Amino acid sequence: MDNCQTFTQSFNRPNLHYEVRGKTTNAKCMDEIASLIKSKYANQSGIVYTVSRKNAEKVAESLSIQGITARHYHAGLDPQEKVEVQTSWQQGQVKIVVATIAFGMGIDKPDVRFVIHHGLPTTLEGYYQETGRAGRDGDPFDGILFYGKQDIRILKKLIADGECNNEQKERQMSMLNRVTAFCDNKSDCRRVEILRYVGEDFTAAQCCKTCDNCKAGLIFEQREFSEYAIAAIRVVQAQRRITAVQCADILMGRKYPPEARHSDDWYGMAKSLKKHELARVLDKLLAEKAFHENNQVGHHGMAIQYLKLGSAYRLFLSGQRKLMLSVQIPEEGANNKPSKPRSKQASRSRRIRM
Incomplete structure (x- = not known):
């Protein structure tokens, strides 16, 4: 087509603050997540992502025990329960949804203030998409990833024991290695790394200290x-x-x-x-x-x-x-x-x- 205009939109989410935190044990990680929600995100909406259905149920139960209104969501729920959880969250009756990657497609709740990853995402692309489900009103929000070596062992075992062929497993392992390298990197700008992965050029100066690495000093x-x-x-x-x-x-x-x-x-x-x-x-x-x-x-x-x-x-x-x-x-x-x-x-x- 001749004489047409091209419009390009950046993948950057300037209102998102990226942070990676170390995880020693699941119990201590849960205490830290609960403390964060109670102090920094009290009465605010958020999503906690987990690797498995079982973890989603456990984390939601743990938060509920600590007085935080949370429901779990995963592909194993029946359709009616999925609608109920989603509606309760969107209307503000439930503040926190603890979910697998099954949650998020088609969700358009503007006032989500945080996305916490209780476990390691399997791909950087997935991490980018999942953090992007918050802050759609333009106000600041946080993407916090809890990362421990035990997460790597679990995911590697899931890949090794999976039904995929060797070619598929190698690809999955390659994507997982990119995520672990991202988490281990304590010097480079998180935003630069993520945007480079999706093919966009960016500099640390443009980050304006909105990730933990740039902010650490x-x-x-x-x-x-x-x-x-x-x-x-x-x-x-x-x-x-x-x-x-x-x-x-x-x-x-x-x-x-x-x-x-x-x-x-x-x-x-x-x-x-x-x-x-x-x-x-x-x-x-x-x-x-x-x-x-x-x-x-x-x-x-x-x-x-x-x-x-x-x-x-x-x-x-x-x-x-x-x-x-x-x-x-x-x-x-x-x-x-x-x-x-x-x-x-x-x-x-x-x-x-x-």
């Missing part, structure tokens, strides 16, 4: 991870097709994907890095256009994101561009530092305050 230093960036590029360059998870497995010395070309030059060279640190390197390469993701449909109809070389990969190989990441300096001082590149040449660093 912690001290970081810029460290060079170019050696790992070059290794990742070489791995992708050598393979016909490879996912981010498979690339990370090779660099960390875990396993080669089927039919992959083996190379001792790069296998295991990133063993000194933590998983979330290597995930940040790969994400940064995507953001810097050294990689791009090519979506392909697999044998069983599932979409798979393969890493392909982007327009800027030669800049990293030639040394014209360095890959720098913000790394938090421990409170005890800068002596007990996280992983460094293996090269003998000292990497340049610059301290910054978030």
Whole structure:
């Protein structure tokens, strides 16, 4: 069509404050959620998302015992009960709905002030959609995610024990790894990470301290991870097709994907890095256009994101561009530092305050 106008809308929700909190035990997490609702969100509407139907029922019961009007909602309820819970919540008779991902489609309640994730979302896309079910009146609202290592173990077991084929399970595991990397990342802007995932460019300055990382005021230093960036590029360059998870497995010395070309030059060279640190390197390469993701449909109809070389990969190989990441300096001082590149040449660093 000629002479037509194009209108583009941002995925950013400027009235949303993102926060990730650590979870030690489910009991302590429940006490913290109840305390939050009673103090900060008293008499306000909200949604608490859980991973399973059983958890939805348990969390709703626990909140009710502590004097908070809460109902559970999941796909196992009969249609009449679903309508009753939804209507009671929309009319304000029930303030809190504790639900699985079955709740939310078609919901348009403008005055929802918080979305709490009691457990780990399985995808960043799902997390973005679920937090977006609050604050539709334009007023500030909070998206709080409680995250513990036990959540990862539970979800990985659910994936492993599921009825999906290996290709589907690998895709599910890849998406879960993106979520855990997001939660483990204490230095980069949450909003930048989420919007990058949905394909939108954003800067930490635009966040205006509306996420926990930008608001924390912690001290970081810029460290060079170019050696790992070059290794990742070489791995992708050598393979016909490879996912981010498979690339990370090779660099960390875990396993080669089927039919992959083996190379001792790069296998295991990133063993000194933590998983979330290597995930940040790969994400940064995507953001810097050294990689791009090519979506392909697999044998069983599932979409798979393969890493392909982007327009800027030669800049990293030639040394014209360095890959720098913000790394938090421990409170005890800068002596007990996280992983460094293996090269003998000292990497340049610059301290910054978030």
